[in-house]
Each structure stands twice: as structure tokens, then as C-alpha cells.
Amino acid sequence: APTISRHDYQPYPYRLPQVKLSFDLDPARTRVHAQLVFESASAGWQPLVLNGQDLELESVAIDGRPLRADEYVLQAETLTLHPRADRYTVDIVSVCKPEQNSSLMGLYVSGSQLFTQCEAEGFRRITWFPDRPDVMSQYQVVLRADKQKYPLLLSNGNLLEQRDLPDGRHEARWEDPHPKPCYLFAVVAGDFDCREEQARTQSGRPALLQVYSDRGSGGKTLWALECLRRSLEWDERRFGLELDLDRFMIVAARDFNMGAMENKGLNVFNSSYVLADKDTATDAAYRAIEAVIGHEYFHNWTGNRVTCRDWFQLSLKEGLTVFRDQEFSADMLAQGLSGAEAASARAVKRIDDVSTLRIAQFPEDAGPMAHPIRPESYQEIGNFYTATVYEKGAEVIRMQHTLLGEEGFRAGLEEYFRRHDGQAVTCDDFVDAMESVYVQKHPGKNLGVFRRWYAQAGTPRVAVDLRYDADAHACAVTLTQRCDPVGIEKLQDPPAEKPPLHIPFALGMLDRSGAALKPELDGTARDTVLLELREAQQTWTFRNVPERPVLSLLRNFSAPVIVEYERPDTELMLLAGHDTDPFARWEAGQELATRRLLALVGALRQGQDPAADTALVETWRRLLGDAALTPAYKARVLSLPAEKELLEKTSPMDPLGVVQARRQLRAQLGAALAPEWLSAYHSAQDAGDYSPDPLSAGLRSLKNLALSMLMAGAHPQAETLALEQYYGAGNMTARMGALSALVNHSKSPECAQALSHFYEQWQHDPLVMDKWFALQATAPGTTVETVRALMLHPAFSLRNPNRARSLIFQFCMNNLEGVHHADGYAFWAEQVIALDELNPEIAARLARAFDNWARFAEPQRSALRSALQSIQDREKLSRNVAEIISKALK
Ligand code: HT7
Ligand code: ZN
Numbered sequence: 001a002p003t004i005s006r007h008d009y010q011p012y013p014y015r016l017p018q019v020k021l022s023f024d025l026d027p028a029r030t031r032v033h034a035q036l037v038f039e040s041a042s043a044g045w046q047p048l049v050l051n052g053q054d055l056e057l058e059s060v061a062i063d064g065r066p067l068r069a070d071e072y073v074l075q076a077e078t079l080t081l082h083p084r085a086d087r088y089t090v091d092i093v094s095v096c097k098p099e100q101n102s103s104l105m106g107l108y109v110s111g112s113q114l115f116t117q118c119e120a121e122g123f124r125r126i127t128w129f130p131d132r133p134d135v136m137s138q139y140q141v142v143l144r145a146d147k148q149k150y151p152l153l154l155s156n157g158n159l160l161e162q163r164d165l166p167d168g169r170h171e172a173r174w175e176d177p178h179p180k181p182c183y184l185f186a187v188v189a190g191d192f193d194c195r196e197e198q199a200r201t202q203s204g205r206p207a208l209l210q211v212y213s214d215r216g217s218g219g220k221t222l223w224a225l226e227c228l229r230r231s232l233e234w235d236e237r238r239f240g241l242e243l244d245l246d247r248f249m250i251v252a253a254r255d256f257n258m259g260a261m262e263n264k265g266l267n268v269f270n271s272s273y274v275l276a277d278k279d280t281a282t283d284a285a286y287r288a289i290e291a292v293i294g295h296e297y298f299h300n301w302t303g304n305r306v307t308c309r310d311w312f313q314l315s316l317k318e319g320l321t322v323f324r325d326q327e328f329s330a331d332m333l334a335q336g337l338s339g340a341e342a343a344s345a346r347a348v349k350r351i352d353d354v355s356t357l358r359i360a361q362f363p364e365d366a367g368p369m370a371h372p373i374r375p376e377s378y379q380e381i382g383n384f385y386t387a388t389v390y391e392k393g394a395e396v397i398r399m400q401h402t403l404l405g406e407e408g409f410r411a412g413l414e415e416y417f418r419r420h421d422g423q424a425v426t427c428d429d430f431v432d433a434m435e436s437v438y439v440q441k442h443p444g445k446n447l448g449v450f451r452r453w454y455a456q457a458g459t460p461r462v463a464v465d466l467r468y469d470a471d472a473h474a475c476a477v478t479l480t481q482r483c484d485p486v487g488i489e490k491l492q493d494p495p496a497e498k499p500p501l502h503i504p505f506a507l508g509m510l511d512r513s514g515a516a517l518k519p520e521l522d523g524t525a526r527d528t529v530l531l532e533l534r535e536a537q538q539t540w541t542f543r544n545v546p547e548r549p550v551l552s553l554l555r556n557f558s559a560p561v562i563v564e565y566e567r568p569d570t571e572l573m574l575l576a577g578h579d580t581d582p583f584a585r586w587e588a589g590q591e592l593a594t595r596r597l598l599a600l601v602g603a604l605r606q607g608q609d610p611a612a613d614t615a616l617v618e619t620w621r622r623l624l625g626d627a628a629l630t631p632a633y634k635a636r637v638l639s640l641p642a643e644k645e646l647l648e649k650t651s652p653m654d655p656l657g658v659v660q661a662r663r664q665l666r667a668q669l670g671a672a673l674a675p676e677w678l679s680a681y682h683s684a685q686d687a688g689d690y691s692p693d694p695l696s697a698g699l700r701s702l703k704n705l706a707l708s709m710l711m712a713g714a715h716p717q718a719e720t721l722a723l724e725q726y727y728g729a730g731n732m733t734a735r736m737g738a739l740s741a742l743v744n745h746s747k748s749p750e751c752a753q754a755l756s757h758f759y760e761q762w763q764h765d766p767l768v769m770d771k772w773f774a775l776q777a778t779a780p781g782t783t784v785e786t787v788r789a790l791m792l793h794p795a796f797s798l799r800n801p802n803r804a805r806s807l808i809f810q811f812c813m814n815n816l817e818g819v820h821h822a823d824g825y826a827f828w829a830e831q832v833i834a835l836d837e838l839n840p841e842i843a844a845r846l847a848r849a850f851d852n853w854a855r856f857a858e859p860q861r862s863a864l865r866s867a868l869q870s871i872q873d874r875e876k877l878s879r880n881v882a883e884i885i886s887k888a889l890k
Helices: 222-239 283-298 311-334 339-366 387-420 427-441 450-454 487-491 569-578 582-605 615-624 631-637 643-648 655-672 674-683 694-712 718-728 732-745 749-762 766-777 784-791 801-814 822-838 840-850 860-872 879-889
Strands: 014-024 030-040 048-051 056-062 072-074 078-081 087-096 106-110 113-117 137-146 152-155 158-164 169-180 187-190 192-200 206-214 247-253 266-270 461-469 474-482 503-510 529-533 537-542 550-553 562-564
Touching: 056 078, 113 247, 113 266, 137 152, 137 187, 152 169, 192 222, 206 222, 222 247, 222 283, 222 311, 222 387, 247 283, 266 283, 283 311, 283 694, 283 732, 311 339, 311 387, 311 427, 339 387, 339 582, 339 631, 339 643, 339 694, 387 427, 387 450, 387 503, 387 529, 427 450, 461 550, 474 503, 474 529, 503 569, 529 537, 550 569, 569 582, 569 615, 582 615, 582 631, 582 643, 582 655, 615 631, 615 655, 615 674, 631 694, 643 655, 655 674, 655 694, 674 694, 694 718, 694 732, 718 732, 718 749, 732 749, 732 766, 749 766, 766 784, 766 801, 784 801, 784 822, 801 822, 801 840, 822 840, 822 860, 822 879, 840 860, 840 879, 860 879
Parallel strands: 014 137, 206 247, 247 266, 461 562
Antiparallel strands: 014 030, 030 087, 048 078, 056 087, 072 078, 106 113, 113 187, 137 169, 152 187, 158 169, 192 206, 461 474, 474 537, 503 529, 503 550
């Protein structure tokens, strides 16, 4: 497949101010008539090249005159016309086949409904069109369909008219007043429940908010509608951004490739990010729904009003919108709180986001798919909806927020909209707007070095050195940064140059009793100092430091880097007990646990019995007993680093060692602190009716953690408690907490019974069945045979992405013990190939499971290589999978 390079961007030679589309919707054959008004945007008459995929062309005309076959060139994926005018109208009639479209891109069938998905390049599966984000048009849409099967016909913007037609069909006319790129176009047709409310924007305009879901599921959309209303209010309050539509619709789809899609005024969601009630959704699902509804709603400004010039700029909208949804969620957690309480509530969100970054993005940035947040090239853009573009992209926006402060960032965003509202722009345009504010606050400085974050791949490392001068009561902190070659950079000779980045590094100091110090820099004393590292190495000298300080580093994770600092365990214990920065406090505990776990991995590898360790047990005991910590924060602080985070730190990678070490340490902590866990379990009772509010959810998460630690420590009462909690649960969080504690730690017949009971009770709810499959896919003892047996279950289907993710992805990506054998790798390769026939986007995501194969020891390394090779040897691979596998094998 050809490689597309960022530097090859050329503006489109035409404007397309107006698009009229009319659809005769039919799952077998949908006929689309597109009427497109083109205006020349460059000198001379240029060929008009339109994109198309899996379409049947019926007719094409220019200014009403039908073209003969020799007047256009029809190739596999393009239609080229040769117009001879500065302004002309093209009429194209074509047919697509939604029923045969299992890719879930373009127009497709889900259940008995019809949906479109156009981002990134799905519109070309609907009609021939300039399918690129810098072509923005106003859309008028007519939808015709059988009225009984498709009583609801939705598209973007405002409904102008609806009327009945002969033969039981009907018609709806929609008009979107806002010019948009075609990737934001949407159509939905079917029979739905609808929950709605009338809202008022801050300037007093009425707006109708609607949530559509499958018939019979309308009882589960209360939370989604509430989240949508809160998203509207939050964007007005925090950024002054108001809804620009009379009507904002969300539709839940059962079959969906990603989380959701921000089509203008008609967001389509994976039903897992819409439907929730206390009996079927966990607290985590409630929070995820809030985040995704916020995210798609916030795109209305950051992505839709100002969009991307080309797909290399994807992080312009995604990084910024992830940052905005992270802040929204953090503000929702801290609502009604102030001071240290608010900081601790926000830290819970920060901890979760940083954990995601470390688990998903750090490995990506060290592997064969490493790319800057603004990639330089791609073969298939669908492969670049990555943790790097999204999560690291959000960190790059967050650093700009940190450098500018809340007010400065808001001013920068206002400037961005002043300059670019209604345009398709670049990441550079965004930084230009932010820089216009930065230079006012920092005369003589700019964001020139900062821009390198957009161009450079790899996770930088920052080494810290501390020199204390007892006589002068001064200490010097030296930061040294480096970023090793990653991905294809490793193959370059001479190695690629990686100049220093602009890294905001937040630092605090504690004395040996744990009290906060206020170090003085440039005459000002502060709890937290923000150092702006711009060079390879810089030193800062702090005054008024009465003793050699304990450093609290990279507070609130102020930059997406890895910190290197040698220090004794005692310092980490002190920070875990006293740091006033709740993020850094959590981090200290995690570092302590990581050290212990890696020592265990090493000892297991040598066949040794590791030396006993009390430091971690004592730290955990103190944290468990600390009444000042909120339950939600405590649950994070007392959880061990994830297996995948640890795996990244082993060399060669040792998946089985990591699983065993983590299991041993959990057993040790569970047993040694049994009375404390039991008391935490009993005191963390959330009283009364279920509510997903942060306080009650925090209590439930601490309670579930305590239960699983008691199970891990084989406490004699644990299984009884778990069974009681399972059968007596009043909500899904308690029920799932108990069931997973059982499935992960017990092989008793009662545990198997509970799992069957769960199936009997929830077999008709697809989202709950996803949890049932996922739980078994990741359970200890699950093998390829277990998964194959589950694939034969009548409820399993490879065509539904949620189901494929819950069983196959969960096993291949999150069951390290189950998959890391030759037969696990062969199973993975087989499933990548099977999925590729149906849905290349989903197949390509599974194909990335072993990007890191070269970092394993033998025999895993060779077995993984042959599994990858077996995929590459296939005659017919999608562009999506082919790109992933060829990069992995380079
Ligand atoms: N902007 C949306 C991206 C998306 C997508 C991309 C490729 C294939 C299918 C897709 N569905 C949604 C999601 C978002 O970031 O909001
Ligand atoms: Zn997005």
C-alpha cells in the first residue's frame, strides 16, 4: 500500500459549498443521489478526483448533462471527471450495500437499524466525494425508507419536513446550517426509544437534547441525558463555549468500532457508553459514559467548529478534546469540594489517566508503531487513532495548560476560535494561538522548543541529581533529559537527531519528618515550583533549605516523561505517607511496590526465595489506617501496579514472572493485613439507594478491593463474604466486584455456580454478557481451549466488536498467563486473520497485541515471530492489518 506523507499535503483545487444528498434507504441496496456544487479554487481547470469504495455507479452528470462512459475515468477507488467551468454542478447516482458491509464504516446495518460511520474515510463508501477534512460544505439531506421498519429518519442539523410517501414509505428532510467536512456527516434510521429534555444555553437559546436507544432500553438512558446536560453547562462555565444547534442528538448503536462519534448534532455512540442502570452498569461504566458523552459533546467546538486540515493533524482535535474530557471528569469528581479534598478528588482522575497512559501509550512509544502525536506518514489512517494521538496528545495540551495557567489557557483557546472558527487548520495554528498568550507572560521567550513535542516520538527520560550545601542552606537540582531512538528511528544510520524538549517539571520538597518545605527560587518561596526544562541539562539552585530535602518529583505528572532518580526505600515510604501532592504521594507508593515486584520477578527467575520485606507491608498498613484519605483515593493508593505496567519494566519481558510476582505479593499483603482489610471491608458501606456519585462509588471500590485482597490472602471468611455480597448485591458494582473476586481466586463449585447464576440472570442483556465473557477470558486458568469453547457459545459473535473485544481481545491482551505460549500466539494469529475478513479496523487493533515481540526471551520471541509471519504470509490482507504487521516485522 502507498505511504502518505504529511509533507505532501496539497490544498484541494475546488471548493464545495453545497451538498445535496438523497437516500433511498434499503439494507440490501441503498441508492444515493449526490448533487455537488463545485467552485474552482485554483487557476486553470483541474481534473476533479473523487473518492469511492465498494460503490456501484449508476450515472454521472455535469450541469444536468449525463456523461458518456468515455467522459470520466472510473478506477477501483476514484472517479475522475474533467469539468470545463469555474462553477458547475455534478450529479452522481450510486448504490451501496449496507447488509454486506461488515466493516461498520460507511452505511451499515446493526440489528434492524441503519447507521453511518464516516470518520476517517467512510464517507467514500456512501457516495463518490472529495473525502478529506479540508473540504467543508453545507448539507441538505433527504431520507426515504419503509415507514414501519424505519419510523425514525435522522441526519445532522434541523428537521425541516417529514411526510408520507406511497407504498408504505416516508421521507424526512434535514438541513445542517453549519459547514462541515464529510467525516462529520451522519444518517441513522430505525425504531428507537427516545428520552429528551429541553435545555437553555447561557445566552438563553432553547436546545432540545435527545438520547435514542433500542426499543425497550429507554429506561437506561437517564444517566446519559444527565451527562449531556452537564457537558453543556460545563463547557459554558469553564470555557465560555455554547451549543450552536437547536437540537443535539445521541444515538446508541450495538455494533460500533470505537467508543463514539461526534457527527455534527447527531452523535452516534457504542451502546456501552450510553446505557446504564444500577442493575447492569458498574460505577466504572457510569464514569466512562460521563467521559465519552463529554468528549463527543466537547468536539462540537474542538473538532467540528474548528476541524483538521488533514488527518496528520488528528491530535489537534483528539488530544485537545481528551484533555477537555479529562478536566470535565475531574471537575465532576471535585464538585462541591474545596482545598485538599478537591485536590484529592481530582487526583483520583489524574491517577487513572496516567495509568492508562503508562499501560497503553508508553509501550506504543517504545515499539514498532511509535510515532509523534502528529505522525509524519501512514498507510492507513484508521491505524492512527492511537493512544499516542489521543492520550499523549492530551498530555501535550495539558503541558500548555500548565505553562499558561488556567486563565492563560482559556485566553489562548479564545484566541484560537477568534482566528479559526469555521476553518480546517493545523496543530501549529493551535500552538500559535497559545503562544500569543505565552509571550505576554514570558517576555523574550516562546513555544519554539515546545513545538518539538508534536514532531518527536518516544518517551523522554529526565534524570534528577540533587546536591545539598549544608553551610549555605542551599540545594542544586540538575535535570538531564534524553530521548532514545524508537521504532524506525532505530534503523536509521546515522541515528535521528532528537533535540531537547520543553518540559514543565513540577517539584516540591519535604523535610525528614515529612513536613512540606517551601524552597526559595529567584526570591520566591513556594510549595510547588514549576521548572521549565528547555535544554539537555539545566541546574536550579534553591535557597533557604534547612536540611537535605526529600524531593517530590513531577508533581501531578506535569509532563509525559519517565523520571530517573536513585533514592532509598525510606524516602519513598516518607513520600507515600506525607506528600501534600496527592498524585506524587500515590506515585511514591507505586514505586515502592514496583521495586518489590521486580525483585520478586528476579528472584522467581533465579528459582530463589525472595528475602522477606516489611517496608511495603508497613506502608500499606499505614495507608489503610489513614482516616484522612478518601475511600476512592485509598483504593488507588492500595492497588498494585498493573501487570502490563510491570511487564514494560522487565527485560527481557517476563510475562509469567510478572503474573506470579504480583499474585504472590497480593497474597502476602492480603494475609499480613487481613484484620485491616476486613475492617475496611465492613466500614466501607454505602448506605441507601444506589447512586453513582463519587463518594458512594469510592466506598464501593475500596470495599471490592478489600474483598479481593482477602480472597488473595485466603482469609477463611473471604469466600463466604464474596458469595453473600454476590447474591445480596443491590447493584452491578457490588455484584461484579464479588463475582470477579470469586472467579479470580477460587475454583470452588460455589464460584462456578455464581458464574452460571450470572449468566441465567443477564443472558438477555448484551452489555452484561460482555462482562461475563471478559471475566472468563481474563480468569486464571483460562486457556486457548476455554476461549474456543466460549466462542461456540450461542451468544458469541465475531461480527459484534464489543463481543470480540470482551472475549478475544481480553484473552490475547490481558491474560498474560493464558496467551504467552505457542498455542496462544497461533490462536491470536488465527483470530486476526478471521477478523480481517469481516472488519479490518478491529482486526488491526488485535494485530497490535504483540507489537513488543522482539523484547521477549526465547522461546516466546521466535514463536511470536512465526505467528506474525503467518499473518504476513496470507495472500489477502487489509491495508490496516498489513501496515501493522509489516511494521512489527521490520
Ligand atoms: N472521532 C471519533 C473517531 C472514530 C472513529 C475512527 C475510525 C473508525 C471508527 C471511528 N469511530 C469513531 C471518536 C472520537 O475520538 O471522538
Ligand atoms: Zn474524539
